[in-house]
Amino acid sequence: MSVASEYLQLQRESTEDMVRRHAPLVRRIAYHLMGRLPPSVDVEDLVQAGMIGLLEAARNFATDRQASFETYAGIRIRGAMLDELRKTDWTPRSVHRKLREVSEVVRQIENETGADAPDAEVVRRLGISTQEYHQILADAASARLLSLSTPDEDDEGAALDVADQEGLGPQDRIEQEGMRQSLIDAISGLPEREQLVMSLYYEQELNLKEIGAVLGVTESRVCQIHGAALVRLRARMTDWRAAPVNSESGTVNRKGRSPESSRAPRR
Helix, strand or coil: CCHHHHHHHHHHCCHHHHHHHHHHHHHHHHHHHHCCCCCCCCHHHHHHHHHHHHHHHHHHCCCCCCCCHHHHHHHHHHHHHHHHHHHCCCCCHHHHHHHHHHHHHHHHHHHHHCCCCCHHHHHHHHCCCHHHHHHHHHHHHHCCCCCCCCCCCCCCCCCCCCCCCCCCCHHHHHHHHHHHHHHHHHHHCCCHHHHHHHHHHHHCCCCHHHHHHHHCCCHHHHHHHHHHHHHHHHHHCHHHHHCCECCCCCCECCCCCCCCCCCCCCC
16 A cells, blocks of 8 residues: 555544554564563453554554554554563562672673673672572563663662653653663673574564574573573663763763773773
8 A cells, every 4th residue: 555545544544443453463563572471471461552552553643654554553552562561570579689689790790800701600609500590591581571671679770761762852862872872882792692692582573482493502591591691781781770860961970981891801
């Protein structure tokens, strides 16, 4: 359908008709997300949140937009589902506590050595078994959909949330752009396999089983690699999470330097 044809059809359709016609899109997006979520998440909760997103899209879509309504609605639907997941945290507080402890040890090791923290050294400093460590990494991968995007209840730092740029003020835009660049820098400094898993999971949107097939490893091993990447990113973004924003300049007052420059030179 051409843009002109869609424009005429949207002009004639009521909001109710638009929602009814695009309702199957909500279920497609919900089931696609479910492939990347723990089994404790109810797909019907995602569908309900997605229908609200679709309704808002139908009400707010401007027919002079260059994107089609389905593209616009898909973004709003997925965003509504992610918002619901962020609000509904199914992870026990003990898991968050362990993740903070592991992240802090990783941060200390990397600041001391200027190199990626080896698993064996992290395990030694934590005083736990390798099996328990791997379970913590698995928990990190499933704790929240994008566990960097929402702070824990006990965290003092700000959320690492890549927000929709529409509706943000100038100060928020500066902060968001700075966060994006810092996160990009931190990801580029991950070990090669962790970078690959992050790319396949978040950019290519493959699920853990599909990534395992690409890498030739088990799904549980992919989960561990993904969790290790999230823990490492959390450790390297600590300064950003705790940095307040200068209300006058709109810039971020970091406690330290960027995630990469705050670490000692690699040996």
